[in-house]
Amino acid sequence: MLINERIREELRKGTKPQEAISEGYARAWGTILDSNVTTLIAGISLLLFGSGPIRGFAVVHCLGILTSMFSAVFVSRGIVNLIYGGKKRLEKISIGQVWRPAASPAK
Numbered sequence: 001m002l003i004n005e006r007i008r009e010e011l012r013k014g015t016k017p018q019e020a021i022s023e024g025y026a027r028a029w030g031t032i033l034d035s036n037v038t039t040l041i042a043g044i045s046l047l048l049f050g051s052g053p054i055r056g057f058a059v060v061h062c063l064g065i066l067t068s069m070f071s072a073v074f075v076s077r078g079i080v081n082l083i084y085g086g087k088k089r090l091e092k093i094s095i096g097q098v099w100r101p102a103a104s105p106a107k
Contacts, residue, residue: 002028002031002032003024003025003028003032003072003073003076004024006023006024006025006027006028007020007021007023007024007025007093008024009024009027010023010024010027011093017084017093018084018085020093021080021084021093025073025077028073029073032069032072032073033069036065036068036069039065040062040065040066043058043061043062043065044058044062046058046061047059047062
């Protein structure tokens with residue numbers, strides 16, 4: 001969802017679709033990494049200080065964070081590149097409504 005919104009922002013600026021895809025992923029990466037590292041720190045804390053079922057939950061939690069981050073960024077980018085990457089002249093992409101600000105009335 002975040003990646004799609006970043007791509008839409010780039011499209012609103014008038015960026016070409018393939019550049020918008022590249023920039024969208026680049027701009028979203030920092031936010032995705034930050035939020036997942038923060039959650040991973042909590043999972044590691046549970047693993048270090050917990051016992052019994054808490055440690056088991058922490059292991060599953062950390063594996064889930066790593067897996068979801070991998071699939072959300074790398075797998076989705078691979079699929080997008082597979083679909084749109086080979087097209088030389090991509091004129092538009094279907095990514096939902098791209099709202100552009102309305103022109104202000106002349107005074």
